[in-house]
Amino acid sequence: MCGEWWRVDEAALVERIRCRDAAAFEALYDQYHRLVYGIALRVLSDVRGAEDVTQSVFLKIWSDPTAFRGGNFGAWIARVARNRGIDVLRGGAFVVQGEIPAMPSAQDALDDYVMRKLESRNVRSALARIPQEQREPIELGFFDGLSHDQIARRSGVPLGTVKTRIRAGLRKLRAELQEVGIR
Amino acid sequence: MTPHDAMLEKVAAYALGTLPVVDVAGVTEHLHGCDECTTEYRELLSAVTALAYSVQACETGEEGPQVSPLLKERIMQRVRPQNRIAKLRTRPLAAIAACIALALLGVAAFAWHPWTTHPGTGIVRRYAFADGVLYVKKDRITIAQRLAPLPAGRVYQVWTLARGARRVSPSVTFPATSSTVNVAMDTATLAAVAISVEPAGGSPQPTTKPVVFVRL
Ligand SMILES: [Zn+2]
Numbered sequence: 001m002c003g004e005w006w007r008v009d010e011a012a013l014v015e016r017i018r019c020r021d022a023a024a025f026e027a028l029y030d031q032y033h034r035l036v037y038g039i040a041l042r043v044l045s046d047v048r049g050a051e052d053v054t055q056s057v058f059l060k061i062w063s064d065p066t067a068f069r070g071g072n073f074g075a076w077i078a079r080v081a082r083n084r085g086i087d088v089l090r091g092g093a094f095v096v097q098g099e100i101p102a103m104p105s106a107q108d109a110l111d112d113y114v115m116r117k118l119e120s121r122n123v124r125s126a127l128a129r130i131p132q133e134q135r136e137p138i139e140l141g142f143f144d145g146l147s148h149d150q151i152a153r154r155s156g157v158p159l160g161t162v163k164t165r166i167r168a169g170l171r172k173l174r175a176e177l178q179e180v181g182i183r
Numbered sequence: 184m185t186p187h188d189a190m191l192e193k194v195a196a197y198a199l200g201t202l203p204v205v206d207v208a209g210v211t212e213h214l215h216g217c218d219e220c221t222t223e224y225r226e227l228l229s230a231v232t233a234l235a236y237s238v239q240a241c242e243t244g245e246e247g248p249q250v251s252p253l254l255k256e257r258i259m260q261r262v263r264p265q266n267r268i269a270k271l272r273t274r275p276l277a278a279i280a281a282c283i284a285l286a287l288l289g290v291a292a293f294a295w296h297p298w299t300t301h302p303g304t305g306i307v308r309r310y311a312f313a314d315g316v317l318y319v320k321k322d323r324i325t326i327a328q329r330l331a332p333l334p335a336g337r338v339y340q341v342w343t344l345a346r347g348a349r350r351v352s353p354s355v356t357f358p359a360t361s362s363t364v365n366v367a368m369d370t371a372t373l374a375a376v377a378i379s380v381e382p383a384g385g386s387p388q389p390t391t392k393p394v395v396f397v398r399l
Contacts (some may be wrong), residue, residue, distance in 0.1 A: 166196060
Protein backbone atom coordinates (compact mmCIF):
# COMPACT_ATOMS: atom_id res chain seq x y z
CA MET A 1 0.00 0.00 0.00
CA CYS A 2 1.49 3.23 -1.11
CA GLY A 3 -0.10 5.66 1.31
CA GLU A 4 -3.72 6.64 1.65
CA TRP A 5 -5.01 9.35 -0.59
CA TRP A 6 -6.85 11.29 2.06
CA ARG A 7 -3.61 12.12 3.80
CA VAL A 8 -2.92 15.51 2.36
CA ASP A 9 0.45 16.58 3.62
CA GLU A 10 2.97 17.13 0.86
CA ALA A 11 5.35 14.48 2.14
CA ALA A 12 2.53 11.95 1.73
CA LEU A 13 1.75 13.24 -1.76
CA VAL A 14 5.41 12.93 -2.71
CA GLU A 15 5.41 9.41 -1.32
CA ARG A 16 2.44 8.58 -3.53
CA ILE A 17 4.21 10.14 -6.51
CA ARG A 18 7.00 7.65 -5.90
CA CYS A 19 4.34 5.01 -6.49
CA ARG A 20 3.49 6.71 -9.81
CA ASP A 21 0.19 8.11 -8.51
CA ALA A 22 -0.86 10.73 -11.08
CA ALA A 23 -3.68 11.99 -8.86
CA ALA A 24 -1.18 12.85 -6.12
CA PHE A 25 0.98 14.62 -8.66
CA GLU A 26 -2.03 16.56 -9.87
CA ALA A 27 -2.92 17.60 -6.32
CA LEU A 28 0.60 18.87 -5.82
CA TYR A 29 0.47 20.69 -9.14
CA ASP A 30 -2.86 22.29 -8.28
CA GLN A 31 -1.48 23.53 -5.00
CA TYR A 32 1.87 24.84 -6.19
CA HIS A 33 1.83 25.65 -9.90
CA ARG A 34 0.88 29.27 -9.36
CA LEU A 35 3.86 29.75 -7.07
CA VAL A 36 6.28 28.02 -9.44
CA TYR A 37 4.98 29.82 -12.50
CA GLY A 38 4.93 33.21 -10.75
CA ILE A 39 8.54 32.87 -9.67
CA ALA A 40 9.66 31.65 -13.10
CA LEU A 41 7.86 34.53 -14.79
CA ARG A 42 9.41 37.06 -12.41
CA VAL A 43 12.88 35.64 -13.06
CA LEU A 44 12.58 35.26 -16.83
CA SER A 45 10.02 37.96 -17.78
CA ASP A 46 8.87 35.59 -20.50
CA VAL A 47 5.64 33.59 -20.57
CA ARG A 48 6.94 30.76 -22.73
CA GLY A 49 10.09 30.45 -20.65
CA ALA A 50 8.07 30.51 -17.43
CA GLU A 51 5.83 27.73 -18.73
CA ASP A 52 8.84 25.66 -19.70
CA VAL A 53 10.39 26.13 -16.26
CA THR A 54 7.11 25.23 -14.57
CA GLN A 55 6.90 22.10 -16.67
CA SER A 56 10.49 21.11 -15.96
CA VAL A 57 10.11 21.68 -12.21
CA PHE A 58 7.00 19.51 -11.95
CA LEU A 59 8.25 16.81 -14.29
CA LYS A 60 11.44 16.69 -12.24
CA ILE A 61 9.32 16.00 -9.17
CA TRP A 62 7.46 13.32 -11.11
CA SER A 63 10.64 11.66 -12.36
CA ASP A 64 12.62 12.05 -9.14
CA PRO A 65 10.38 12.58 -6.10
CA THR A 66 13.31 11.75 -3.81
CA ALA A 67 14.72 15.21 -4.60
CA PHE A 68 12.36 16.50 -1.89
CA ARG A 69 13.92 15.34 1.34
CA GLY A 70 11.37 16.67 3.79
CA GLY A 71 10.86 20.02 5.47
CA ASN A 72 8.55 22.68 4.15
CA PHE A 73 7.47 21.83 0.64
CA GLY A 74 6.51 25.39 -0.37
CA ALA A 75 9.90 26.74 0.67
CA TRP A 76 11.60 23.92 -1.17
CA ILE A 77 9.71 24.15 -4.44
CA ALA A 78 10.03 27.94 -4.44
CA ARG A 79 13.79 27.53 -4.26
CA VAL A 80 13.79 24.88 -6.98
CA ALA A 81 11.71 27.12 -9.27
CA ARG A 82 13.94 30.10 -8.62
CA ASN A 83 17.13 28.13 -9.24
CA ARG A 84 15.77 26.55 -12.41
CA GLY A 85 14.61 29.94 -13.70
CA ILE A 86 17.98 31.53 -13.06
CA ASP A 87 19.70 28.57 -14.63
CA VAL A 88 17.72 29.17 -17.80
CA LEU A 89 18.39 32.91 -17.56
CA ARG A 90 22.13 32.25 -17.30
CA GLY A 91 22.15 29.67 -20.06
CA GLY A 92 22.93 26.84 -17.64
CA ALA A 93 25.76 28.66 -15.91
CA PHE A 94 24.11 29.30 -12.55
CA VAL A 95 26.69 28.30 -9.97
CA VAL A 96 25.71 29.86 -6.68
CA GLN A 97 24.31 27.87 -3.81
CA GLY A 98 21.99 25.09 -4.82
CA GLU A 99 18.80 23.80 -3.34
CA ILE A 100 17.44 24.56 0.04
CA PRO A 101 19.03 22.22 2.57
CA ALA A 102 17.03 19.90 4.79
CA MET A 103 17.84 21.55 8.09
CA PRO A 104 17.65 19.36 11.15
CA SER A 105 15.28 21.69 13.00
CA ALA A 106 14.00 23.94 10.23
CA GLN A 107 11.20 21.66 9.20
CA ASP A 108 8.62 23.49 11.21
CA ALA A 109 9.98 26.91 10.27
CA LEU A 110 6.93 27.52 8.15
CA ASP A 111 4.02 25.48 9.25
CA ASP A 112 0.88 25.11 7.20
CA TYR A 113 -0.82 27.88 9.10
CA VAL A 114 1.82 30.35 8.05
CA MET A 115 1.85 29.17 4.47
CA ARG A 116 -1.89 29.53 4.16
CA LYS A 117 -1.57 33.13 5.17
CA LEU A 118 1.06 33.89 2.58
CA GLU A 119 -1.33 35.86 0.43
CA SER A 120 0.64 37.58 -2.30
CA ARG A 121 -1.11 40.82 -1.48
CA ASN A 122 -0.06 40.74 2.18
CA VAL A 123 3.49 39.94 1.29
CA ARG A 124 3.68 42.67 -1.31
CA SER A 125 2.45 45.24 1.16
CA ALA A 126 5.05 44.05 3.67
CA LEU A 127 7.74 44.24 0.99
CA ALA A 128 6.73 47.75 0.09
CA ARG A 129 7.66 48.86 3.59
CA ILE A 130 11.24 47.64 3.30
CA PRO A 131 13.61 50.51 2.48
CA GLN A 132 14.48 50.49 -1.21
CA GLU A 133 18.21 50.22 -0.45
CA GLN A 134 17.54 46.93 1.36
CA ARG A 135 14.82 45.58 -0.90
CA GLU A 136 16.80 46.03 -4.09
CA PRO A 137 19.77 43.79 -3.21
CA ILE A 138 17.39 41.14 -1.88
CA GLU A 139 15.40 41.11 -5.13
CA LEU A 140 18.53 41.23 -7.30
CA GLY A 141 19.94 38.28 -5.39
CA PHE A 142 16.80 36.17 -5.32
CA PHE A 143 15.05 36.89 -8.61
CA ASP A 144 18.01 37.87 -10.77
CA GLY A 145 20.47 35.42 -9.28
CA LEU A 146 23.19 38.02 -8.85
CA SER A 147 26.09 37.36 -6.52
CA HIS A 148 26.89 39.85 -3.78
CA ASP A 149 29.83 41.08 -5.86
CA GLN A 150 27.60 41.68 -8.84
CA ILE A 151 25.02 43.46 -6.70
CA ALA A 152 27.76 45.66 -5.23
CA ARG A 153 29.04 46.60 -8.67
CA ARG A 154 25.59 47.26 -10.03
CA SER A 155 24.50 49.37 -7.06
CA GLY A 156 27.86 51.11 -6.64
CA VAL A 157 28.08 50.29 -2.93
CA PRO A 158 30.78 48.35 -1.06
CA LEU A 159 30.45 44.57 -0.82
CA GLY A 160 30.25 44.70 2.96
CA THR A 161 27.33 47.12 2.74
CA VAL A 162 25.48 44.78 0.38
CA LYS A 163 25.81 41.90 2.84
CA THR A 164 24.67 44.06 5.74
CA ARG A 165 21.69 45.42 3.81
CA ILE A 166 20.56 41.96 2.72
CA ARG A 167 20.50 40.71 6.27
CA ALA A 168 18.88 43.88 7.60
CA GLY A 169 16.28 43.79 4.81
CA LEU A 170 15.35 40.17 5.42
CA ARG A 171 15.01 40.84 9.15
CA LYS A 172 12.85 43.84 8.39
CA LEU A 173 10.71 41.79 6.01
CA ARG A 174 10.29 39.15 8.67
CA ALA A 175 9.16 41.82 11.14
CA GLU A 176 6.78 43.39 8.62
CA LEU A 177 5.24 40.00 7.88
CA GLN A 178 4.57 39.59 11.56
CA GLU A 179 2.91 42.99 11.48
CA VAL A 180 0.44 41.87 8.81
CA GLY A 181 -0.32 38.71 10.77
CA ILE A 182 2.08 36.28 9.18
CA ARG A 183 3.91 34.91 12.16
CA MET B 184 31.81 43.59 13.40
CA THR B 185 32.56 40.35 15.23
CA PRO B 186 33.35 37.12 13.37
CA HIS B 187 29.93 35.88 14.45
CA ASP B 188 28.24 38.92 12.88
CA ALA B 189 29.99 37.98 9.66
CA MET B 190 28.63 34.46 10.04
CA LEU B 191 25.12 35.82 10.55
CA GLU B 192 25.46 37.73 7.28
CA LYS B 193 26.46 34.49 5.57
CA VAL B 194 23.45 32.81 7.13
CA ALA B 195 21.23 35.52 5.63
CA ALA B 196 22.83 34.96 2.22
CA TYR B 197 22.30 31.22 2.68
CA ALA B 198 18.61 31.75 3.37
CA LEU B 199 18.34 34.02 0.32
CA GLY B 200 20.14 31.51 -1.90
CA THR B 201 23.02 33.84 -2.75
CA LEU B 202 25.79 32.31 -0.68
CA PRO B 203 28.83 31.48 -2.83
CA VAL B 204 29.30 27.76 -3.24
CA VAL B 205 32.66 27.85 -1.47
CA ASP B 206 31.01 29.10 1.73
CA VAL B 207 28.11 26.64 1.85
CA ALA B 208 29.88 23.81 3.68
CA GLY B 209 31.19 26.17 6.37
CA VAL B 210 27.78 27.67 7.01
CA THR B 211 25.90 24.38 7.14
CA GLU B 212 28.48 23.00 9.54
CA HIS B 213 28.17 26.08 11.73
CA LEU B 214 24.36 25.87 11.68
CA HIS B 215 24.46 22.38 13.11
CA GLY B 216 26.24 23.66 16.21
CA CYS B 217 24.83 27.17 16.74
CA ASP B 218 21.31 27.75 18.00
CA GLU B 219 21.42 31.49 17.40
CA CYS B 220 22.28 31.09 13.72
CA THR B 221 19.79 28.25 13.29
CA THR B 222 17.01 30.45 14.67
CA GLU B 223 18.13 33.29 12.42
CA TYR B 224 18.20 30.96 9.43
CA ARG B 225 14.70 29.69 10.09
CA GLU B 226 13.30 33.17 10.48
CA LEU B 227 15.00 34.58 7.41
CA LEU B 228 14.07 31.53 5.34
CA SER B 229 10.42 32.21 6.06
CA ALA B 230 10.96 35.81 4.88
CA VAL B 231 12.59 34.54 1.68
CA THR B 232 9.75 32.10 1.07
CA ALA B 233 7.30 34.93 1.57
CA LEU B 234 9.28 36.93 -0.98
CA ALA B 235 8.80 34.08 -3.43
CA TYR B 236 5.06 33.94 -2.66
CA SER B 237 4.80 37.66 -3.42
CA VAL B 238 4.99 36.92 -7.15
CA GLN B 239 2.57 33.97 -7.08
CA ALA B 240 0.39 33.85 -10.16
CA CYS B 241 -3.35 33.25 -10.24
CA GLU B 242 -5.84 31.61 -12.54
CA THR B 243 -7.70 34.69 -13.61
CA GLY B 244 -4.97 37.31 -13.84
CA GLU B 245 -7.06 39.64 -11.71
CA GLU B 246 -4.20 39.76 -9.22
CA GLY B 247 -0.77 38.92 -10.50
CA PRO B 248 0.09 37.07 -13.70
CA GLN B 249 -2.25 34.49 -15.15
CA VAL B 250 -1.39 30.84 -15.68
CA SER B 251 -2.63 29.24 -18.87
CA PRO B 252 -4.93 26.29 -18.06
CA LEU B 253 -3.43 24.53 -21.07
CA LEU B 254 -0.11 24.28 -19.26
CA LYS B 255 -1.60 21.74 -16.89
CA GLU B 256 -2.98 19.70 -19.76
CA ARG B 257 0.50 19.68 -21.28
CA ILE B 258 2.16 18.54 -18.09
CA MET B 259 -0.46 15.97 -17.14
CA GLN B 260 -0.18 14.41 -20.60
CA ARG B 261 3.36 13.44 -19.63
CA VAL B 262 2.22 11.93 -16.36
CA ARG B 263 -1.06 10.16 -16.97
CA PRO B 264 -1.23 6.60 -18.28
CA GLN B 265 -1.01 6.17 -22.06
CA ASN B 266 -4.71 5.53 -22.71
CA ARG B 267 -5.54 8.83 -21.07
CA ILE B 268 -2.97 10.59 -23.23
CA ALA B 269 -4.56 9.25 -26.37
CA LYS B 270 -7.92 10.49 -25.18
CA LEU B 271 -6.60 13.97 -24.43
CA ARG B 272 -4.80 14.26 -27.75
CA THR B 273 -7.99 13.72 -29.66
CA ARG B 274 -9.74 16.68 -28.13
CA PRO B 275 -7.53 19.75 -27.96
CA LEU B 276 -10.26 22.02 -29.29
CA ALA B 277 -12.74 20.57 -26.87
CA ALA B 278 -10.27 21.24 -24.06
CA ILE B 279 -9.85 24.85 -25.10
CA ALA B 280 -13.58 25.30 -25.39
CA ALA B 281 -14.02 23.76 -21.97
CA CYS B 282 -11.46 26.14 -20.48
CA ILE B 283 -13.34 29.08 -21.88
CA ALA B 284 -16.61 27.66 -20.64
CA LEU B 285 -15.02 27.18 -17.25
CA ALA B 286 -13.84 30.77 -17.13
CA LEU B 287 -17.39 31.90 -17.86
CA LEU B 288 -18.70 29.49 -15.27
CA GLY B 289 -16.35 31.01 -12.71
CA VAL B 290 -17.62 34.50 -13.44
CA ALA B 291 -21.20 33.29 -13.35
CA ALA B 292 -20.72 31.55 -10.02
CA PHE B 293 -19.45 34.78 -8.54
CA ALA B 294 -22.43 36.63 -9.95
CA TRP B 295 -25.04 34.19 -8.69
CA HIS B 296 -24.25 34.15 -5.03
CA PRO B 297 -25.10 37.07 -2.80
CA TRP B 298 -22.07 36.42 -0.62
CA THR B 299 -19.78 37.31 -3.46
CA THR B 300 -21.14 40.82 -3.69
CA HIS B 301 -18.66 41.93 -1.04
CA PRO B 302 -15.35 41.21 -2.70
CA GLY B 303 -13.40 43.38 -0.31
CA THR B 304 -14.16 41.28 2.75
CA GLY B 305 -11.92 38.44 1.62
CA ILE B 306 -14.32 35.81 2.88
CA VAL B 307 -14.59 33.87 -0.34
CA ARG B 308 -11.56 31.78 -1.17
CA ARG B 309 -11.19 30.40 -4.66
CA TYR B 310 -9.28 27.28 -5.63
CA ALA B 311 -8.98 26.20 -9.23
CA PHE B 312 -8.55 22.55 -10.10
CA ALA B 313 -8.23 20.81 -13.45
CA ASP B 314 -11.91 20.59 -14.23
CA GLY B 315 -13.45 23.35 -12.20
CA VAL B 316 -13.25 25.80 -9.35
CA LEU B 317 -13.91 25.42 -5.64
CA TYR B 318 -15.22 28.43 -3.74
CA VAL B 319 -15.04 28.36 0.04
CA LYS B 320 -17.13 30.61 2.20
CA LYS B 321 -17.49 30.55 5.97
CA ASP B 322 -20.67 28.48 5.86
CA ARG B 323 -20.53 26.67 2.53
CA ILE B 324 -18.48 25.39 -0.32
CA THR B 325 -19.47 25.74 -3.95
CA ILE B 326 -18.03 23.58 -6.69
CA ALA B 327 -18.29 24.75 -10.30
CA GLN B 328 -17.26 21.80 -12.41
CA ARG B 329 -16.97 20.33 -15.86
CA LEU B 330 -15.90 16.80 -14.87
CA ALA B 331 -16.08 13.99 -17.39
CA PRO B 332 -19.44 12.25 -18.04
CA LEU B 333 -20.00 9.09 -15.97
CA PRO B 334 -21.33 5.66 -16.88
CA ALA B 335 -24.80 4.70 -15.66
CA GLY B 336 -24.98 3.89 -11.97
CA ARG B 337 -22.05 6.15 -11.06
CA VAL B 338 -21.99 9.57 -9.41
CA TYR B 339 -19.42 12.00 -8.19
CA GLN B 340 -19.13 12.24 -4.43
CA VAL B 341 -17.66 15.11 -2.43
CA TRP B 342 -15.38 14.35 0.53
CA THR B 343 -14.16 16.79 3.11
CA LEU B 344 -11.16 16.55 5.37
CA ALA B 345 -11.05 18.44 8.64
CA ARG B 346 -7.76 19.83 9.87
CA GLY B 347 -5.88 17.18 11.80
CA ALA B 348 -8.25 14.41 10.74
CA ARG B 349 -6.83 11.20 9.32
CA ARG B 350 -9.89 10.29 7.29
CA VAL B 351 -12.26 12.12 5.01
CA SER B 352 -15.96 12.58 5.74
CA PRO B 353 -18.56 11.72 3.10
CA SER B 354 -20.56 14.58 1.67
CA VAL B 355 -23.05 15.03 -1.15
CA THR B 356 -23.17 13.12 -4.41
CA PHE B 357 -23.93 14.73 -7.76
CA PRO B 358 -24.20 13.73 -11.42
CA ALA B 359 -21.70 14.97 -13.99
CA THR B 360 -24.41 17.18 -15.41
CA SER B 361 -24.60 19.35 -12.26
CA SER B 362 -22.39 22.25 -13.22
CA THR B 363 -22.66 23.84 -9.77
CA VAL B 364 -22.79 22.02 -6.43
CA ASN B 365 -23.38 23.72 -3.09
CA VAL B 366 -22.58 22.12 0.26
CA ALA B 367 -23.62 23.94 3.42
CA MET B 368 -21.01 23.40 6.11
CA ASP B 369 -18.81 25.16 8.62
CA THR B 370 -15.53 25.57 6.78
CA ALA B 371 -13.51 26.89 9.72
CA THR B 372 -11.57 23.65 10.14
CA LEU B 373 -11.80 22.46 6.55
CA ALA B 374 -8.39 21.32 5.31
CA ALA B 375 -9.19 19.69 1.97
CA VAL B 376 -11.99 18.81 -0.43
CA ALA B 377 -11.91 15.80 -2.72
CA ILE B 378 -14.23 14.31 -5.33
CA SER B 379 -14.27 10.66 -6.31
CA VAL B 380 -16.42 8.48 -8.54
CA GLU B 381 -18.74 6.28 -6.48
CA PRO B 382 -21.71 3.99 -7.00
CA ALA B 383 -25.09 5.77 -7.18
CA GLY B 384 -26.18 6.73 -3.67
CA GLY B 385 -22.63 7.35 -2.54
CA SER B 386 -20.24 5.50 -0.26
CA PRO B 387 -19.36 5.79 3.42
CA GLN B 388 -15.67 5.68 2.49
CA PRO B 389 -14.15 6.45 -0.91
CA THR B 390 -13.83 3.40 -3.11
CA THR B 391 -11.81 5.02 -5.89
CA LYS B 392 -8.94 7.46 -6.04
CA PRO B 393 -10.14 11.05 -6.16
CA VAL B 394 -10.44 12.77 -9.49
CA VAL B 395 -10.23 16.11 -7.71
CA PHE B 396 -8.18 16.93 -4.67
CA VAL B 397 -7.99 20.50 -3.39
CA ARG B 398 -5.99 21.35 -0.34
CA LEU B 399 -7.07 24.58 1.31
ZN1 LIG C 1 26.25 31.11 14.91
